[in-house]
Amino acid sequence: MKVAIVGVSGAVGQEFLRVLDERNFPLDELVLFGSSRSAGKQYEFRGKKLTVKELKHNDDFKGIDIALTSAGGGTSKEFAETITKHGTIMIDNSSAFRYDDDVPLVVPEVNAEDSRNRPRNIIANPNCSTIQMVVSLKPIEDLSKIKRVRVATYQAASGAGAQGIAELEQQVKDVAEGKETTANKFQYQLAMNLIPHIDVFLDNDYTKEEMKMNWETKKIMHTQAEVSATCVRIPVARAHSEAIWVETEQPLSVEQVKDAFEKTEGISVIDNPAKNEYPMPLFVAGKDDVYVGRIRKDIADPNNITYWCVGDQIKKGAALNAVQIAEWLIKEGEVS
Numbered sequence: 029m030k031v032a033i034v035g036v037s038g039a040v041g042q043e044f045l046r047v048l049d050e051r052n053f054p055l056d057e058l059v060l061f062g063s064s065r066s067a068g069k070q071y072e073f074r075g076k077k078l079t080v081k082e083l084k085h086n087d088d089f090k091g092i093d094i095a096l097t098s099a100g101g102g103t104s105k106e107f108a109e110t111i112t113k114h115g116t117i118m119i120d121n122s123s124a125f126r127y128d129d130d131v132p133l134v135v136p137e138v139n140a141e142d143s144r145n146r147p148r149n150i151i152a153n154p155n156c157s158t159i160q161m162v163v164s165l166k167p168i169e170d171l172s173k174i175k176r177v178r179v180a181t182y183q184a185a186s187g188a189g190a191q192g193i194a195e196l197e198q199q200v201k202d203v204a205e206g207k208e209t210t211a212n213k214f215q216y217q218l219a220m221n222l223i224p225h226i227d228v229f230l231d232n233d234y235t236k237e238e239m240k241m242n243w244e245t246k247k248i249m250h251t252q253a254e255v256s257a258t259c260v261r262i263p264v265a266r267a268h269s270e271a272i273w274v275e276t277e278q279p280l281s282v283e284q285v286k287d288a289f290e291k292t293e294g295i296s297v298i299d300n301p302a303k304n305e306y307p308m309p310l311f312v313a314g315k316d317d318v319y320v321g322r323i324r325k326d327i328a329d330p331n332n333i334t335y336w337c338v339g340d341q342i343k344k345g346a347a348l349n350a351v352q353i354a355e356w357l358i359k360e361g362e363v364s
């Protein structure tokens with residue numbers, strides 16, 4: 029198996045290296061690609077130093093089975109043909125192809141089978157806030173069709189990449205030292221604040237991040253259920269949290285939902301209010317699973333279930349999900 033990482037110097041690119049190693053991903057060769065700025069840098073993988081090649085329009089992808097790409101939408105669009113033209117399967121973490129009809133959008137726990145139909149040899153990785161939510165919605169949908177979902181997100185600074193974490197860390201330091209803060213990556217100072225604005229505002233007054241949760245959930249879950257989201261950036265380094273309200277066709281009990289969560293691979297339940305136990309970003313950062321807790325009846329409508337969901341957005345929300353897609357393709361003989 030020959031795998032490439034495109035955009036290896038970014039936060040997700042670096043996570044690809046860790047995840048491939050952690051999961052003993054079967055690899056004969058790993059090739060690293062990056063921009064002209066990253067070319068020549070070296071990263072260690074399984075005891076060997078690998079040098080980053082500059083991504084160029086040439087035949088460098090010949091013989092590569094799978095390319096894990098996370099270099100931004102513009103680069104993905106520009107290089108998709110170069111990457112896939114010799115049969116390489118491109119698993120793309122950007123938003124470039126997510127809504128194209130001929131590109132499957134995949135979360136393996138939910139719709140792995142969609143990966144089979146990839147006429148352009150591209151599979152898109154969904155947005156991080158969608159991935160963790162749909163992992164938790166799937167066992168509920170299996171109990172009763174979901175009619176609609178409301179969600180409020182609490183998204184970590186690292187959702188905006190390595191620069192997002194660096195900006196938050198600098199601001200925390202500046203605030204502690206009584207200095208003026210500067211904001212470049214975020215619209216305002218994030219330290220000691222929160223910002224109800226991720227990505228651009230659209231005509232319907234939702235942000236694009238919020239509409240991604242709506243559009244992507246429909247495509248991944250093959251549903252028409254509407255998702256109404258409010259996405260908020262919070263001063264946490266890593267792991268996104270979500271408060272989720274789900275309306276189902278058949279009323280479900282808390283016990284049924286909890287039991288379904290507990291039986292689902294990829295979900296961990298931490299739900300013990302008597303002992304103040306619930307998922308939090310502090311403990312979920314770096315973990316593979318999507319964590320759920322605070323599972324209860326919605327007091328505003330007892331037919332609804334509401335719960336709290338936390339996931340590491342660089343891991344399950346990006347690198348791990350892409351690697352799991354690759355693992356599924358190998359297991360199913362889609363790539364050999």
Ligand code: 2RA
Binds near residue numbers: 226
């Ligand atoms: C964010 N969801 O948290 C985005 C990253 N893809 O900014």
